[in-house]
Amino acid sequence: MQNHFGEIAGVLTAVFWTVTALAFESAGKKVGSLAVNLIRLVIAFFLIGAYSWLARGFFFPTDATLYSWKWLALSGVVGFVIGDLLLFESYLFIGARVAMLVMALAPPFAALIGWLMLDEVLSPKNWIGMLITMSGIVLVILKREKKEENGAIVKKLTSSYSIPGLLLALGGALGQAAGLVLSKKGMGDYDAFSSTQIRVLTGIIGFSILFVFMKRWPRVWAALKNGPAMKRISLGAFFGPFLGVSFSLLAIQHTKTGIAATLMAIVPVLIIAPSILLFKEKVNWKEIVGAIITVSGVALFFL
Known part of the structure; x- marks a missing residue:
């Protein structure tokens, strides 16, 4: 099991992110995705601080080096502020289930960025797994549609879902991939939870500045008074920025970034059952087959 610690952490990350995706989709429809983004980071900051104080004796990561702060802070801006903002907005257009399918494009993005920045090289088997993942996404989000043009029936390949929603989710995937690579560069052997806290702090600052220019603070105060939404945000914060993001850093700390990102991409399969039930x-x-194809390459990393 120790040999596959990074891979196991990646799978657990997917489980945690399944819960947080459903919680934040529901909360976002009640109070807006921007308010959800900021509030969940503030909650996560204190959850991580409490855990770190109990585990390491540090509520705040004062023992991190300046090098770690620099790269982890940058990853917080790219991953949380830009990537998650785009992802959360996509929930409102295409829902969490389809958005998380598009997010499965993060592995090849992460592998490419990891190769460029960290000289990580993946095996042919790893690349095959990523190609299988991408083919499953294409199956789900594209469809052949018959249209009449100038009196003739023409078959065109179109999207089954909102194009703006798909583009937002694609931006989220790119932001997550870049954030993971930047995190790995800055984290090194440093504690994963404290590394997450640095990223979270940067996210809080980034969204706070953004809210000043967008004049969104009244919506945040309104969201704080919304009991049902706050319950969902708190649940999502626990399984998302606290457990999910921290375990994602554990995953990239113990295996290659592209592999970790691919294992985190099993969310589309995990999210099908609760989407139906809840x-x-x-x-x-087609969506079920596409989701299964999307994550079937995961097994290759354990063989």
Whole structure:
């Protein structure tokens, strides 16, 4: 098990992110995705601080080097402020289930950025797994549609879902991939939870500045008074920025970034059952097959 610690951490990350995706989709529809983004980071900051104080004796990561602060802070801006903002907005267009399918494009993005920045080289088997993942995404989000043009029936390849929503999710995938690589560069052997706290702090500062220019603070105060939304945000903060992000850093700390990102991409399969049970969503055979294909390459990393 020790040999696959990074891979196991990646799978657990996917489990945690399944819970947080459903919680934040529900909360975002009640109070808006921007308010959810900031509040969940503030909650996570104190959760991580309490855990770190109990585990290491540090509520705040004062023992981190300036090098770690620099790269982890940058990863917080790229991953949390830019990447998660785009991802959360995509939930409102295409829902958490489809958005997380598009997010499965993060592995090849992470592998490419990891190769450019960290000289990480993946094996042919790893690349095959990523190609399988991408083919499953294409199956789900694209469809052939018959249209009449100038009296003739023409078949065109179109999207089954909102193009703006898909582009937002794609931006989220790129932000997550870049954030992971930057995190690995800055973290080194430093504690994963404290590394997450640095990223979270940067995210809080980034969103706070953004809210000043967008004049969104009244929405944050309104969200804090919304009891049902706050319950969902708190649940999402526990499984997302606290457990999910911290375990994602544990994963990239103990295995290659592209491999870790691919294992985190099993969310589309995990999210199908709760989407049906909780939100009464209808899932067609193509989406189920696409989700299974998307993550079937995961097994290759354990063989």
